[in-house]
Amino acid sequence: MTFLGLTGPALARARIFMIVVPAFLLFGYNQSNIGGVLDYPSFIKYFPPIDTVNTEGSAMSQNATVQGTVVAIYTLGCLIGALGVTQLGNRIGRRKSLIVVSIVATIGHLIQATSYSIGQLVVGRILSGIGNGGVNAVVPVWQSECTKTRSRGKNVVIIGIFIASGIAVAGWVNFGLSHISHNEVAWRLPLCLPIVFTLMIISSTMSFPESPRWLLSKGRDEEARIAMIALAGADQANQEAITMEMQTISRALQEASSSERGFADLFKNKRQRLFYRFCLAIGVNFGAQMTGANAISYYGTTIFRSSLGLPAERASLLNAGVLTWKIFAAILAYLTVDRFGRKPLFIISSLGMSVSMACLAVSVWVLQNHDTYAASVAATFFLFFYMTFFPLGFLGANFLYSTEIAPQDLRMHLSAIGTATHWLFNFVIAEITPIAFVTIKYRYYIVYAVIAASVAILIFFFFPETKSLSLEEMNNLFQEPEHWWQVTNYSNALRKCGGLDLETSEKLEAVRHIEEAEIRGVDE
Incomplete structure (x- = not known):
């Protein structure tokens, strides 16, 4: 379409x-x-x-x-x-x-x-x-x-x-x-x-x-697929890649919350x-x-x-x-x-x-x-x-x-x-x-x-750097560090790994290693 x-x-x-x-x-x-x-x-x-x-x-x-x-x-x-x-x-x-x-x-x-x-x-x-x-x-x-x-x-x-x-x-x-x-x-x-x-x-x-992200959040998967194919370009669209991206977005939505959230949740x-x-x-x-x-x-x-x-x-x-x-x-x-x-x-x-x-x-x-x-x-x-x-x-x-x-x-x-x-x-x-x-x-x-x-x-x-991170990777950026004030250093380490797939634990471990090295001042 x-x-x-x-x-x-x-x-x-x-x-x-x-x-x-x-x-x-x-x-x-x-x-x-x-x-x-x-x-x-x-x-x-x-x-x-x-x-x-x-x-x-x-x-x-x-x-x-x-x-x-x-x-x-x-x-x-x-x-x-x-x-x-x-x-x-x-x-x-x-x-x-x-x-x-x-x-x-x-x-x-x-x-x-x-x-x-x-x-x-x-x-x-x-x-x-x-x-x-x-x-x-x-x-x-x-x-x-x-x-x-x-x-x-x-x-x-x-x-x-x-x-x-x-x-x-x-x-x-x-x-x-x-x-x-x-x-x-x-x-x-x-x-x-x-x-x-x-x-x-x-x-x-x-x-x-x-x-497409809003459509997926409403369970309108087929409409989301059509939108993503159009946005990617009908001739170049890789169906498998689009399916994987849809799964990633859906997984991030499920991890975010199973119930509807509003302004009050921003204070939690x-x-x-x-x-x-x-x-x-x-x-x-x-x-x-x-x-x-x-x-x-x-x-x-x-x-x-x-x-x-x-x-x-x-x-x-x-x-x-x-x-x-x-x-x-x-x-x-x-x-x-x-x-x-x-x-x-x-x-x-x-x-x-x-x-x-x-x-x-x-x-x-x-x-x-x-x-x-x-x-x-x-x-x-x-x-x-x-x-x-x-x-x-x-x-x-x-x-x-x-x-x-x-x-x-x-x-x-x-x-x-x-x-x-x-x-x-x-x-x-x-x-x-x-x-x-x-x-x-x-x-x-x-x-x-x-x-x-x-x-x-x-x-x-x-302020953490957000360059090169997908919208779904932002949750990892804010969730993985032990304390909120470590998010800035963590973002630097995350980008050095070239981003990550949400299921790739090896990369998460590598990110933590880079972050710990930067905190200690070690050039790795």
Whole structure:
């Protein structure tokens, strides 16, 4: 059986372009589209309580608080959508649940684009957030479950390129429409454009095979076989190999649990170390948010205008440039994630962001106290420098990591936890940034510099590498070590053995031998 007349790599490419691309263009676009219209006269006309351009003093502070809430409320909707889609995704499948949340997002965007009051705008942002959060939780799971181990990293991390592209599209759309900012179309059109992406998802999702792992978890073995043959390529499909893979997946499902599990099981730190995995999913998405990237994505124009004192048009242009540069940095992550692994990219990314934010703080301090052109140039450089490092580790690999470390029956749950964490701290950033710009000013960047350095340290000591391991081998990675803090060393040893079959005890013994040697510091 074929889907769209395609099988194998051609089918995978089609799924990327028809599902993954619009899903994460939608993600990225919504990260920054409203930030570019907040100071348009035509927008302020309908929503004066969020005007921070034509106010001063206490009125400006109050409006900054309201503005932060209106912008950030979208991320709370995303959090609700990410958590709410888990049961839906496990019950009706990845495809049908994706269609449902895309319809919710479409309704939300329509309400936003036709808003005439803050109440209507807030309702639209919450609904669009619920839909988009659901999309963000489902697509990485579906993608990872339909991708081979050797290319799983780049096939999921590629979403970072599309997120960056969506953010850049929003920046350039806002820059172009800023020339007619007195016209309502300047802000209604940007808020309406995401509907193009949701309609693409709704219309094409059922043209692709359901996740074979989900089908096997529901006892639909024949459908799973058909899906696996299509994903492998009808001409090259080895029936015996597919049968063995199905048996491996089924065995892993049986070992995971004989009863249905839910969020509560993630807090049980038993042999599968679910609570440890839960903490890793939270930690990696905390690192993606609380290092400052979305302060730039949401309020980049404000940073260039208020912190650096640039004219409005130049601020909008430079903001679009920074967001476009993000795309090229995301391509670097795509090229390296399966070669060097997830962990090295996380660490390099964190350290680079820390240095960038520290230097940005110094540049803004000099600019605010001495108003020198050189300081303005330096601050602009470090904003671009920051966007070189952020996409390397935290613009896609964070979603990949959350899905990789999860057992099959809880993959939607752990992915949702990671995505919800992403949106929770996204809300924090969107809420506090306008206030921080007014109050602590350049010190705001120091906060992110310290957090990014701390994230690098945590990842080095506590995050196991998942490169080259199948989704089913992840259970061995977390279960075999005697203590949870030995998992990081165990992952290094496991990969040196080239992975393992779940029934090969000799390899398990070899892995333990390598791990013990590394702990003793013996070069074997």
